[in-house]
Amino acid sequence: MKISLNNVGRRFNKEWIFRNLSTEFSTGNSYAILGPNGSGKSTLLSVLTGSLSPSEGEISFTQNTEIPVDNIYRYISLAAPYLELVETFSLKEIINFHFKFKNFAPGVDAKNLISILGLEKAANKEIKYFSSGMKQRTKLALACCTDTPILFLDEPTSNLDVQGMNWYRELIENFGKDRLTIIGSNQIQEYEFCNHQIQIADYK
Ligand SMILES: Nc1ncnc2c1ncn2[C@@H]1O[C@H](COP(=O)(O)OP(=O)(O)OP(=O)(O)O)[C@@H](O)[C@H]1O
16 A cells, blocks of 8 residues: 655645645555644645545555545544544443444454453443543554554554553554555654654755
């Protein structure tokens, strides 16, 4: 899987968020998109997931042949602060719902996803009663344990405590291999394993 950007820029009204970004993202690599609050990390992630179109330049997605941007969502798993879980579902229900649309990563099923989460006792609890850390773990586990070639994580450790950070690193070690992983972050603990870094400030 490859995402190629050729002189890509995105603006909102007259404000350019980034410009002249030419690079490639490919399977087997992990990329950190870095910059302070408001610099444009989430905007770039939205362009890379195909949910925002570039204001200039071209983006293409290829896996043997070119994948139309309208279909790229099938290849992507995403966890981000702006993506909400359905609050009225229980954990079991949200897992069943999510995996109606995509497949489990090899070796994972609903039962051991709950045990990866360490939330056996909350399996029948509604998401609205979850703590913010439990919700964040659920979002991360759903994304990481889905069988897609591309994994996007925006601010992956928000609301996680020290134990949660270690859990996140283990999750990435187990489920990040042989994928294209892209992380939007401004915290070193979230992206220290990434072998490429992109500073949004370099594309202003
Ligand atoms: N839909 C929109 N319309 C207008 N401006 C927007 C829109 N979305 C984002 N912006 C602006 O784009 C800039 C970059 O925002 P973005 O959310 O991409 O930054 P970020 O680096 O992800 O920030 P944070 O670290 O705080 O999440 C900000 O100035 C923001 O106000």
